[in-house]
Amino acid sequence: MKEGIRKRLVETALAIAFGAAGGVATYFAAQQPSDAVILAMELGSYYESSGRHIGTPYVDRLGKGQPLSVCNGVTGPEVAAGRTYSREDCKRLELARYIEAERLARAGLKHWDTYNVWVRVSLIDMVYNLGPSVLDGTTLVRLGNSGNLVGMCEQMPRWVHGTANGQSVVLPGLQDRRATTRELCVEWGRDGHFSAGLITEAQP
Template sequence: MQTNTAGINLIKQSEGLRLSAYQDQVGVWTIGYGHTGPDVTAGLTIEADQAERLLQGDLARVEQGVSALVTVPLNANQFSALVSFSYNLGLRNLQSSTLLRLLNQGDYAGAAGQFPRWDCAGGQEVQGLLRRRQAEQALFQTPVVN
């Protein structure tokens, strides 16, 4: 399964596009659409097309991880919301979350209710993270019309 357009747009809007490396709220070097890793260092700059390629590579990794962790059927919006969540917070946080435990028990509503609980960075509530979690929650709860 791949992230749908709504999910990609949510990630891009939430992350924003930064072509010069910066440290996020908890000090992690970041560039492009929220790309992190050992390749991101102070002073690094990239072009917009490179940011898009980094996003696609990061999405593929996160999509694979979400697919491996979730054991119940998902529609495209549910999958894409979980990819956005994991793109931002990491697959380890999804793996250890009550959200995933409830989802894999088939409690979709209970899982949806967990999104807003993940609104902190560095132990502090962050309004931007709450908005993102609410957008992910809304996407997760949006039926896919065929």
């Protein structure tokens, strides 16, 4: 995992643990996002754009169908060409999608409640980034539901293909992202900095 995202995740986890997490947790207090959602949003922000696409939508030329996109990977009917999206607009749109990704992951993985927060973060990120198809009868889900946590995590690096010029290609950005989710799932999920909402072990 690159040092930049490692630092951001640990700092966000510390802020959550000590009640100092602002941003999502404060702005959307009424929705009470889980710790895993807040951390997954930090992870997604790092890999999607790190704030570069707050403003006007752009065409995602590496996405299937080259959708109109804005903020940190937001697509769909709420994204309108020519509209300007504020930071608050982006938080609202992203949070709703992350909460839905968490709901889908929880519904699709029967051992969800046994996973620590880092495993949950890795899976929420997979669903947010790839869509619900990652949960649709895949080997990842089959292994997870059989109780094979490590086997499930090791499936993550397979999901690295995108569409460029109409062809399915391996995207380096997805390789980096999946390497991070795998590490969170296998290593932090097992030994973890952060389990059941509490910091349990400080690792370098």
